[in-house]
Amino acid sequence: MGEGEAKRRALGLVLDLVVLSVAVGVAYAAVTPRDRYFDIRGANMVGIAATYHSSASRGYAVELEVEGAWYAGGSFKASGRVVYADSKRLVLFDPQKGVLVLSDEFDRPYVNGVPSRILMRIGRPGGVVRIDALIPSETIEPDSLESLCTVPERFEGVEACLVSATVGVWMEESNVTIPASLIQDVAAGRRGIIEVETAGNEILVKMRFVPAGDSSALLRRIVEILEREGVAVKGLISGPIQLTVLTDAATVNADAVGGALREIGAERIKVRYEG
Amino acid sequence: MESDRALRLLGVALDVLVVTAAVGVAYMKVNAHSYYRGDVRSGQSAAYIANFYRSRGYSLRGGILGVHVNGTLINSTGFVLDSARATIYFSAGGDVFLVYSSDQKVRDPLPQEVDPLRLTLRVDRNVDRLLVSLDPLWTDGLDDLISKVEEVAGVVSSGGVDYELFVSFKLHGGGLSEAIRGNEVPIYWLQSEVNEECSGLFLFVGSTVAPFYLVVENMNWRDLTKLDSILRKWLPADAREMLAYDIRVKVVFDRPPSAGEKAAIYEAVSSLEGVRYAKFMVEFRG
Numbered sequence: 001m002g003e004g005e006a007k008r009r010a011l012g013l014v015l016d017l018v019v020l021s022v023a024v025g026v027a028y029a030a031v032t033p034r035d036r037y038f039d040i041r042g043a044n045m046v047g048i049a050a051t052y053h054s055s056a057s058r059g060y061a062v063e064l065e066v067e068g069a070w071y072a073g074g075s076f077k078a079s080g081r082v083v084y085a086d087s088k089r090l091v092l093f094d095p096q097k098g099v100l101v102l103s104d105e106f107d108r109p110y111v112n113g114v115p116s117r118i119l120m121r122i123g124r125p126g127g128v129v130r131i132d133a134l135i136p137s138e139t140i141e142p143d144s145l146e147s148l149c150t151v152p153e154r155f156e157g158v159e160a161c162l163v164s165a166t167v168g169v170w171m172e173e174s175n176v177t178i179p180a181s182l183i184q185d186v187a188a189g190r191r192g193i194i195e196v197e198t199a200g201n202e203i204l205v206k207m208r209f210v211p212a213g214d215s216s217a218l219l220r221r222i223v224e225i226l227e228r229e230g231v232a233v234k235g236l237i238s239g240p241i242q243l244t245v246l247t248d249a250a251t252v253n254a255d256a257v258g259g260a261l262r263e264i265g266a267e268r269i270k271v272r273y274e275g
Numbered sequence: 276m277e278s279d280r281a282l283r284l285l286g287v288a289l290d291v292l293v294v295t296a297a298v299g300v301a302y303m304k305v306n307a308h309s310y311y312r313g314d315v316r317s318g319q320s321a322a323y324i325a326n327f328y329r330s331r332g333y334s335l336r337g338g339i340l341g342v343h344v345n346g347t348l349i350n351s352t353g354f355v356l357d358s359a360r361a362t363i364y365f366s367a368g369g370d371v372f373l374v375y376s377s378d379q380k381v382r383d384p385l386p387q388e389v390d391p392l393r394l395t396l397r398v399d400r401n402v403d404r405l406l407v408s409l410d411p412l413w414t415d416g417l418d419d420l421i422s423k424v425e426e427v428a429g430v431v432s433s434g435g436v437d438y439e440l441f442v443s444f445k446l447h448g449g450g451l452s453e454a455i456r457g458n459e460v461p462i463y464w465l466q467s468e469v470n471e472e473c474s475g476l477f478l479f480v481g482s483t484v485a486p487f488y489l490v491v492e493n494m495n496w497r498d499l500t501k502l503d504s505i506l507r508k509w510l511p512a513d514a515r516e517m518l519a520y521d522i523r524v525k526v527v528f529d530r531p532p533s534a535g536e537k538a539a540i541y542e543a544v545s546s547l548e549g550v551r552y553a554k555f556m557v558e559f560r561g
Contacts, residue, residue, distance in 0.1 A: 045377065045390075046341065046342050046376075046377065046390045046391075046392055047392065049342040049346070049348075050340070050341075050342050050348060050392050053342065053346075053347070053348035054348060057348065084346055085342070085346060086342060086343065086344050086345060086346035087341070087342040087343065087344050087377070087387070087389065087390035088344065088377070088387075088390075104377065166467065166471075168461060168463075168464045170461045170464070172458070197463065197467075199463045200462060200463055201458050201461070202461050202462075202463045202464055204463060204464060204467055234458070235461075237461060237464055239468065239471070
């Protein structure tokens, strides 16, 4: 074998090794779990919700970075975890800014902002535990929902305790005496309100992941306004209440929180690890 | 001479080709109006397609990938049960969704349910459905109506073909009207609770100058007990005696029943007391 032939063979071997290394690398990257990013432009709420739900159902943690416009004007940047997404709205929990309702419904005053770009990071579950508990409506009066959070908030490392429910104010008289826009404006002052309907003798408020203090404060404020306007309230109505507790996985024992929630009447407790 | 024969044969062959092409084009034209298979993202387009084919007596089935307004991902196969101006009622896994998309310019005055990312529709002509119309009946809550629907279901199931059953009806009563007018019932709350808990659509209709009545559209019959318990929770006792009218029971079979099975089902259903008529059809149109 000549010297040239030997060199060619050596070069061939080196090339084979390079190709093999690349193939092994690609195969390794494909099977190793890693973070994935979805860059979603515009306010495509259905696409965002579908990506969130399909990722969450596979056990991934979903974190978001959002750029958009405030409802009141001006731009914003927020980041945090998705706590709720449906075909019209996205509820984001930003540790700095709190609960934000994002939607493409520009005409609803309780929408905090309209997203223009969303970077969705989907990764392995990590240091946050989300505990969802369902509490029957008979357990508590609608105007004292915040008391539900006093028990879980006793645990150290609890990031947030959020309340979701549909509540209603049933009036003695028809609400023609109170402008619907007034009720909408009162609701806009609170975070996590996704729908307010005023019709006939009723006001219906859909709350999704409202900070505990805000949940009953809104109802009390509406009742106070109605009474000052001379409209008597016949009753307050509530559907089943969902309590969501976000905790630090390292410091809080999820089972202990679940046990405490059961003591206050919670049913169907679900624990999920997030990023 | 030989070349003349070849020329004639070529002419005949060309004629055959032209006739075949003409028949083919005519066949395709006819079928083009009776066949649809495709994906849509817009609820309004879906409603248009459904209305077009349903009005010509064809059924549609397919799959939906979308997000429910209550925040759940829907990824199911099913069929179009009904359609309105700009909405379709899509049944999947025993549930009934109203399909709306956020890009719709025309909206029916109905609660939005599922916004589709992809809706696959296909005309399905190999279908047999049964529409049963019932005479009005007095019912306490929904007791008597539920018994009557169960009676129809029992008879249909004796035919031996698996099926799903949906009910549409209206409810009216003097006590009910009085209770709503007298503010004894939080009617919007009731409407919202039923639409959250039950399939199909629940509405109340009326005003201070017209009698109130309740409308139930395309509800899976398994949800009637749930609807009854919600009505009992909110309606005062003297408002629960109501007249159920305009009752239509829609039966969707898993496979088309044979001629013998159809005859047996038709005879058994028609002989039930209170059945106004029963008819087999490809699509519900009346």
